[in-house]
Amino acid sequence: MKLYNYFRSSASFRVRIALNLKGLPYEYVVVHLTKDGGQQFDPSFRALNPDALIPVLADDDRTLTQSLAIIEYLEETHPEPPLLPRDAVERAYVRAIALGVACEIHPLNNLRVLRYLVRKLGASEEQKDAWYRHWVEEGLAAIEARLVAEKRTGRYALGDHVTLADVVLVPQIFNAMRFDCRLDHVPVIMGIFGHCMELPAFDDAQPSRQPDAE
Amino acid sequence: MKLYNYFRSSASFRVRIALNLKGLPYEYVVVHLTKDGGQQFDPSFRALNPDALIPVLADDDRTLTQSLAIIEYLEETHPEPPLLPRDAVERAYVRAIALGVACEIHPLNNLRVLRYLVRKLGASEEQKDAWYRHWVEEGLAAIEARLVAEKRTGRYALGDHVTLADVVLVPQIFNAMRFDCRLDHVPVIMGIFGHCMELPAFDDAQPSRQPDAE
Numbered sequence: 001m002k003l004y005n006y007f008r009s010s011a012s013f014r015v016r017i018a019l020n021l022k023g024l025p026y027e028y029v030v031v032h033l034t035k036d037g038g039q040q041f042d043p044s045f046r047a048l049n050p051d052a053l054i055p056v057l058a059d060d061d062r063t064l065t066q067s068l069a070i071i072e073y074l075e076e077t078h079p080e081p082p083l084l085p086r087d088a089v090e091r092a093y094v095r096a097i098a099l100g101v102a103c104e105i106h107p108l109n110n111l112r113v114l115r116y117l118v119r120k121l122g123a124s125e126e127q128k129d130a131w132y133r134h135w136v137e138e139g140l141a142a143i144e145a146r147l148v149a150e151k152r153t154g155r156y157a158l159g160d161h162v163t164l165a166d167v168v169l170v171p172q173i174f175n176a177m178r179f180d181c182r183l184d185h186v187p188v189i190m191g192i193f194g195h196c197m198e199l200p201a202f203d204d205a206q207p208s209r210q211p212d213a214e
Numbered sequence: 215m216k217l218y219n220y221f222r223s224s225a226s227f228r229v230r231i232a233l234n235l236k237g238l239p240y241e242y243v244v245v246h247l248t249k250d251g252g253q254q255f256d257p258s259f260r261a262l263n264p265d266a267l268i269p270v271l272a273d274d275d276r277t278l279t280q281s282l283a284i285i286e287y288l289e290e291t292h293p294e295p296p297l298l299p300r301d302a303v304e305r306a307y308v309r310a311i312a313l314g315v316a317c318e319i320h321p322l323n324n325l326r327v328l329r330y331l332v333r334k335l336g337a338s339e340e341q342k343d344a345w346y347r348h349w350v351e352e353g354l355a356a357i358e359a360r361l362v363a364e365k366r367t368g369r370y371a372l373g374d375h376v377t378l379a380d381v382v383l384v385p386q387i388f389n390a391m392r393f394d395c396r397l398d399h400v401p402v403i404m405g406i407f408g409h410c411m412e413l414p415a416f417d418d419a420q421p422s423r424q425p426d427a428e
Binding site for chain 1: 264265266267276278279280282283284286287290291302303305306307309310313314316317318320321322327330331334335337341344345348356359360363
């Protein structure tokens, strides 16, 4: 398999973790998001993914896009170890936490969104950073509230097994730290983060350990 | 089952379509997003969902959040008729289209995001509308490009059976029309939209047919 990705992309980071957890080797193909005006806009990459978004996973002649769809695909084609529990209600719970990051936080802090704020709405650097932190801090607080209320939390987001929820939470925390977001209001999430980072699958997938890290 | 929702919420609209397609009756519970400062912020609703987001599906004593997680749950607990194909690659394709709306378009046009633009960044009504249209038009163009390139498109997004991709696309088109977005650049999507709207499951779920429609 080939993973078209970028060290700093948190959606790419999710897929790297999932591949590592499943013990699947892959070729790392760099798509540099800022060099050459953004290599994701190259016609050759757009032919692979018209969205001009990473990650893209190429599995033989099949091209897969959208990190959560890729991870569900890996789960279906390589079920061990499972990243989703067996019970339908618990699966929905795990997916809802993952979507709480993937739909409520991350899209607002994408590079192209931040660029729009600055270039078209004239936001200052300070306003841009405040925007970033607002959605991260509010989004994580909502997830924290759920983790506290649900009482299903253990070493990880759901009990003592790593799931898709952890796979998506951890890269978001890396982003939050990079942009100096407040994190002292989400101690349960930070506990889960610490436990995940003890695992080589998470540690090896982090931005600074990638071949294109700057 | 009880669906906590709002006629105009497109994430709610997705779940209404899925429930209708599966032939599952449900009680419609209104959570008015603008009345009383937003009923989603009521402590009673926040106890149900700390995200203060709709839809929420209550199935007996189980509370499910995030529209895509809810639909995957319905798919797992009520598999007929299927909203995901059997083949793993095709499932990933359908999910990627759904996520192309749910992660790349819809989060940017949420009520709370538009409010932030106006209240905190001082965006004018015109700038707010331009923002809305930008993400809808660009996001739909990317999906259109994929539908054209993949050649898997039929009467619906994947061949001649309704899938999750259609369930998520249709409410986004309703939003696009409400905000006068350009749609002449996405003829394949509009064809799919037309075919979907011929089905009672889609038609009955549309905003104007809901009990709280204004």
